[in-house]
Amino acid sequence: MDSQYWNDEIETMPRAGLESIQLIRLQKLVKRMYERVLPYREKMDAIGLRPEHIKSVGDLRLLPFTVKADLRDNYPFGLFATPMSEVVRIHASSGTTGKPTVVGYTRKDIDLWANIVARSLVTAGATKNDIVHNAYGYGLFTGGLGAHYGIEKLGAAVVPASGGNSRRQVTLLRDFGSTVLLSTPSYALNLADAMETVGIDPKKLSLRIGVFGAEPWSENMREEVEKKLNLKATDIYGLSEIMGPGVAQECQFSKRGMHIAEDHFLPEVINPETGEVLPEGEEGELVFTTLTKEAFPLIRYRTRDISRLYREPCACGRTLVRMAKVTGRTDDMLIIRGVNVFPSQVEHVLMGVEGVEPHYQIVVDRKGNLDTMTVEVEVSEQFFSDKVRRLESLGAGIKKEIKDYLGVTVTVKLVEPKSIQRSEGKAARVIDKRKLS
Amino acid sequence: MLVEQIAVFVENKPGRLAAITKILADNKINIRALSVADTADFGILRLIVDNPQKAAKCLQDGGFTVVVTEVVAIEVEDRIGGLATVLGHLADAGVSVEYMYAFVNRSGENAIIISRFEHMDNAVKVLEGTGVKLVSKEQIYSM
Ligand SMILES: [Zn+2]
Numbered sequence: 001m002d003s004q005y006w007n008d009e010i011e012t013m014p015r016a017g018l019e020s021i022q023l024i025r026l027q028k029l030v031k032r033m034y035e036r037v038l039p040y041r042e043k044m045d046a047i048g049l050r051p052e053h054i055k056s057v058g059d060l061r062l063l064p065f066t067v068k069a070d071l072r073d074n075y076p077f078g079l080f081a082t083p084m085s086e087v088v089r090i091h092a093s094s095g096t097t098g099k100p101t102v103v104g105y106t107r108k109d110i111d112l113w114a115n116i117v118a119r120s121l122v123t124a125g126a127t128k129n130d131i132v133h134n135a136y137g138y139g140l141f142t143g144g145l146g147a148h149y150g151i152e153k154l155g156a157a158v159v160p161a162s163g164g165n166s167r168r169q170v171t172l173l174r175d176f177g178s179t180v181l182l183s184t185p186s187y188a189l190n191l192a193d194a195m196e197t198v199g200i201d202p203k204k205l206s207l208r209i210g211v212f213g214a215e216p217w218s219e220n221m222r223e224e225v226e227k228k229l230n231l232k233a234t235d236i237y238g239l240s241e242i243m244g245p246g247v248a249q250e251c252q253f254s255k256r257g258m259h260i261a262e263d264h265f266l267p268e269v270i271n272p273e274t275g276e277v278l279p280e281g282e283e284g285e286l287v288f289t290t291l292t293k294e295a296f297p298l299i300r301y302r303t304r305d306i307s308r309l310y311r312e313p314c315a316c317g318r319t320l321v322r323m324a325k326v327t328g329r330t331d332d333m334l335i336i337r338g339v340n341v342f343p344s345q346v347e348h349v350l351m352g353v354e355g356v357e358p359h360y361q362i363v364v365d366r367k368g369n370l371d372t373m374t375v376e377v378e379v380s381e382q383f384f385s386d387k388v389r390r391l392e393s394l395g396a397g398i399k400k401e402i403k404d405y406l407g408v409t410v411t412v413k414l415v416e417p418k419s420i421q422r423s424e425g426k427a428a429r430v431i432d433k434r435k436l437s
Numbered sequence: 438m439l440v441e442q443i444a445v446f447v448e449n450k451p452g453r454l455a456a457i458t459k460i461l462a463d464n465k466i467n468i469r470a471l472s473v474a475d476t477a478d479f480g481i482l483r484l485i486v487d488n489p490q491k492a493a494k495c496l497q498d499g500g501f502t503v504v505v506t507e508v509v510a511i512e513v514e515d516r517i518g519g520l521a522t523v524l525g526h527l528a529d530a531g532v533s534v535e536y537m538y539a540f541v542n543r544s545g546e547n548a549i550i551i552s553r554f555e556h557m558d559n560a561v562k563v564l565e566g567t568g569v570k571l572v573s574k575e576q577i578y579s580m
């Protein structure tokens with residue numbers, strides 16, 4: 001019989017036991033970081049902290065934070081804790097100012113990640129008998145390959161569909177009798193639409209579980225996906241800096257948060273303004289320390305995601321702490337169809353296209369089931385022309401540059417001067433019309 | 438032999454053309470000819486007026502994006518084939534046209550074709566060589 005856990009011992013371990021494992025791993029991590037990662041050693045030295053000062057899991061709060069800027073400053077491999085000869089995989093995601101965020105994995109990291117994803121899948125209710133359709137994008141993005149290795153580790157059959165071509169995907173879902181679907185929630189809805197177009201009745205499919213993540217989604221959206229695809233939709237959390245998908249996963253019993261793989265990723269919730277650790281249950285910025293990663297370990301990495309932690313017992317029997325669905329960001333990052341977008345990146349592109357900083361506004365919406373992003377640019381005298389062709393190529397050029405730079409397709413709309421609303425003289429850069437609550 | 442034209446950026450939304458013509462009327466600027474180039478998302482309004490510099494300033498003050506560009510005004514006899522003859526000369530000389538629009542002069546006899554070419558200098562040279570009648574800016578503004 002299939003177990004309801006991937007790793008019974010860890011997943012149901014009493015807190016005291018779990019904390020002693022966490023402490024041993026934390027002490028080892030801090031020592032390793034101090035010895036091998038110079039930028040972090042300098043941070044510790046600056047406050048006179050030595051690895052031996054960490055005597056309990058609670059001492060975690062003595063350690064300096066790591067922020068996205070540290071990753072950028074040490075681009076590409078400056079924070080790696082192993083020589084490059086040990087690294088077997090590199091992933092990257094877009095950063096705030098052009099340089100991507102780069103992450104590396106040793107062979108052991110890849111295996112660990114596969115195990116954690118396998119655990120997530122079992123937590124969601126999957127077994128090795130499932131046929132898993134993986135529609136996360138394969139490539140530099142951690143979603144596709146990260147999930148792929150986990151599905152294989154579980155022993156299920158993986159269909160590496162990646163993104164795009166929804167019509168073909170729904171045909172495969174039907175023909176292969178896939179039972180589990182992995183994708184962004186908005187892409188799942190897109191697949192539901194494609195089924196309708198092609199004339200496939202979701203009720204006649206074998207899908208039973210969905211593991212959806214990589215973008216924020218609401219409870220309403222969950223209901224919609226469940227209804228339209230006739231499956232049970234679960235939430236998965238991850239970010240490439242910490243590892244990728246699988247950092248936390250919702251179980252079949254909980255609709256109140258995802259179990260964090262806290263034997264590997266030690267969570268904290270802090271006040272984003274003061275950096276102070278908040279009492280359990282309070283909402284704040286999620287911070288993770290990777291306890292076991294070799295190539296790219298991080299201590300107290302500030303995710304910018306807003307969430308909260310729960311320790312109440314869960315009906316599934318897991319003792320692992322749960323995190324609530326991410327309700328927002330502490331920065332202005334937007335997630336468009338699974339791609340991270342910062343307004344500063346759009347600004348950078350606009351500056352590059354015409355050499356001046358135009359007034360612009362980003363309007364994000366969800367049309368049908370897909371996120372749409374429109375960049376409205378005020379046409380100033382510098383780039384206005386009496387020729388239609390020239391204005392059209394300006395719009396097309398901006399669109400292409402954004403696609404090349406950010407990997408996301410946008411609509412560019414040229415608008416009249418002063419038509420973008422300004423509050424206190426400054427234009428509101430982003431209007432997000434998506435309803436997530 | 439070039440004539441100043443003003444081009445105004447207009448979003449495709451109701452009331453924009455009315456707003457522009459109102460600004461011009463309020464400032465006692467006469468419109469000689471106009472044309473709107475339309476795309477799905479925006480339009481470019483091109484105007485020949487009796488005082489292009491003043492018109493541009495008024496519209497800019499009214500919050501519009503304006504450029505003043507030079508175009509050629511060609512007088513064409515109002516008879517069948519009149520325009521075809523002119524275009525034939527240009528095509529023979531390899532001059533490509535960006536856009537054209539026409540209006541009829543006050544006497545009602547001849548049509549004035551406002552034309553924008555990719556290479557204006559070259560176009561003017563070709564036109565002068567063919568004996569086509571070009572209208573000066575003074576003539577246009579005082580029409
Ligand atoms: Zn649970």
